[in-house]
Amino acid sequence: MTTPVVVATGATKRYGEVLGLNGFTAEFGPGITGLVGPNGAGKSTFFRVLAGQLHLDAGQITILGRPSSAPVRSNHEVGYCPESPTLYEWMSAEEFLRSLLRLDGFEESEARRRCTEALAQVDLLSSRDRKLAGFSRGMRQRVKIAQALAHDPTLLLLDEPLNALDPVSRAHLLDLFTRLAESGRHIILSSHVLYEVERLTDQIVMMSNGRAIAQGDLHQIRDLIDTRPLTVEVTTSDPRALGRALAGWEHVTDVSFPGPDKVVAQTRSPDTFYRALGELARTGDVPIRGVRGTDDNLEAVFRLLAE
Amino acid sequence: MTISAPRYTISALDREPRWKRVRVIVFEGLMRRLAALNIVLIVLGALIVGVEVVLFTTPAFVALMSFGGPVQLSDFAVPFDSTPYLLLATLLTASAGASSIAGDVADRSITLYLSRPITTGDYLVGKGSAVGLVLAIFFLIPGFAACLFAYIVGNVTFGLAVTAIGAFVVSGLLMVLFFTTLALFLSSLTRRPIFAGAAIFGVLVSAEVLAQLVRGVTSSAQALYLSPIEDLLAVAQSLFGVTPSIGAGSAAGVVLGISVVGSVVTYLRVRQVEVVG
């Protein structure tokens, strides 16, 4: 049984009358965990509590076995990339990273080395001497990630790290996050780009209104939502025949025809449906060209749970 | 086979007139500026004006202080000799005016304003009107109310009350114009309201101290022209029938001149504003 990296138990944080976290209870395991939720769900609030920027009003959160309010010595183990784009504008990227590394206690030479390495990891070496005031949103995002990585933390907290990034930078950083996880680091990241979170990890914690509404493996979460039928789209050259066949299956609750070569069915029992569909395809009675589960993905699961 | 492109027509968009769009900026700015701190400053100022005017227009008190004699127009000018009142006015200008443009640049909402079908001038008029309305509440209403009260309780004649009200209104409007222009100008120079607020205070207090210092060294009252506060006081005192230390006409010219130049520079400055990042 793997030891959770972060454990939240009944975590509550109020902003006046607004609940940022509302008895948030979840466990974040090793590796990469995606934290997803609509705007205002409490993701940034949670990150800020983890980063020690906010204090809980109730409940507790432990990070790597220690309370989130632990003394500063443990900050070495945590790297935080905040959502806000503001930096120390008068500094260059190198000065910014080097200063923060020196504040972390690294000697000058070690700070320079780590700075170079971190900037290389986020592909900003060529801009190291430029003032941060002249950085674009995407470059600022990469600098923030670099300062979170530079001191080699065990746990990375990345709040919307893919914001404002172009597709090439996104792909580059997704690879970087994967490599970091493979090297033993733990990453908790939030994103609205759900298919990219899905690309990185199956481990998800879903938030809404300050609460955890689901956590675990994405597909397991989907399977647990047995009150909502699974939607499957089948591509076929004979939609009428297929539709007749599907309508006769007792676990199929709805059949529709969105296009000239497509049939969309809703089924209460995905396993039974796929077995039966496979059998139908094998008999050749109905030509089947493609099958796609339209809501067996993070976005669909998220929509189902958040409604 | 021929292809003919579809024809499109642009339907006319019914827009509100420009003054209504500017009015939106005014109301938004006014609502934002009626915050607790500004209300406290206004109330304190109103108390000072109210208490002093009522006291100094009470015949028994005036007779006691002046060793005889009826209430005169000059008795209404007492608040303008009050250091706390002038400091409160400066504080309110800093509090209400510092973020007028600087705040919009800082949170980038200036791009939202200026991307609308309004001109830079419209934007500045809207912003200035919002600040000006707050200052007008401070400078005009307490004096007006105090004069009215003095008349209602029978301490002064109708003619005297009306004249005093007129003096409060004219001097108040000049002060509103000057302080609003100063606030907008200094707010346009920075994207940090904190610096704009300190600058507003710094400019006014520094000028006053400088004027007093120069006057002390040169023994010339003309040095007081250096201070906009002294210029405004001279105009106000003149309107209330008090002989000021410097010429009221010249002082009014200095204040108006600074206001006009300040407005022009603010306009040019806002046109140059770049929001980066």
Add this chain to the structure above:
Amino acid sequence: MTSQARRLAVLVAMTYRGTFVGGRLWISTLLAALPPVILGAFLAYGVTGAALISGFGNVVLLLVLSVQLPLTTLILGVGLFRTEIEEDTLPFLTLRTIARPSIVVGKYLGGWAAALTFLLPSFAVSVGVTAAGAQGASFPSGDLLSALTLVLLGSVVYLAIYLLMGLVTRSAVILGLVYAFLWEFVLRLFPGHIPQITVYYYLRTVAAELTAADPLGSYSTSVGLGAALAVPLGIAVAALVLASVVVGYVETAPGRADG
């Protein structure tokens, strides 16, 4: 790994450098230019000798102590934390392995160094202009020490007070202006013991104890030099200790800045 002291030095350097940008730079430079410019204007007007030296004393009291010092320390002091909180850059510091009280000390020392960068040259040039126009007259004994002590001690205590204000409230600038120009300005005019609740009282006392010459030396006071030095320093230390406690509880959240 370097010690907390070295990390402190890094923060002092960061804070010092970060002061010389934008509005802070321009306003502080303008304030620094005021005393030498006004003394130069006196000189150009024909005020020389002992009159100019007396004018120097008046400039120190009326301009430096009452306007330049409070405003310079206000702009620099309030911004030390308030700017970081409002721009959400404070997490970059608090997430480092530097103790939060050390962050307060580092910010303060960096801010004080920056304040002195404006105040000391201004003082030196003012002395220079006055000396240039002294025409044989010399500064009274203790006058320069008195004025310099005012600047140094005043910057120490006012900066600490404004740093604390910037940490606890988002209305720090207005509060600071109220403090500087209502509390300090007005209360010192009251009779009796009331002026003793202003920092100005102790600064003037220190000045009066260090020189006998007018105007710096003429101030009616009932405390000695020791108390007059101890009280402002004590206030500064208390403000920094309080700030060190408060910084541990400061919360930063986008759109929900503390204060």
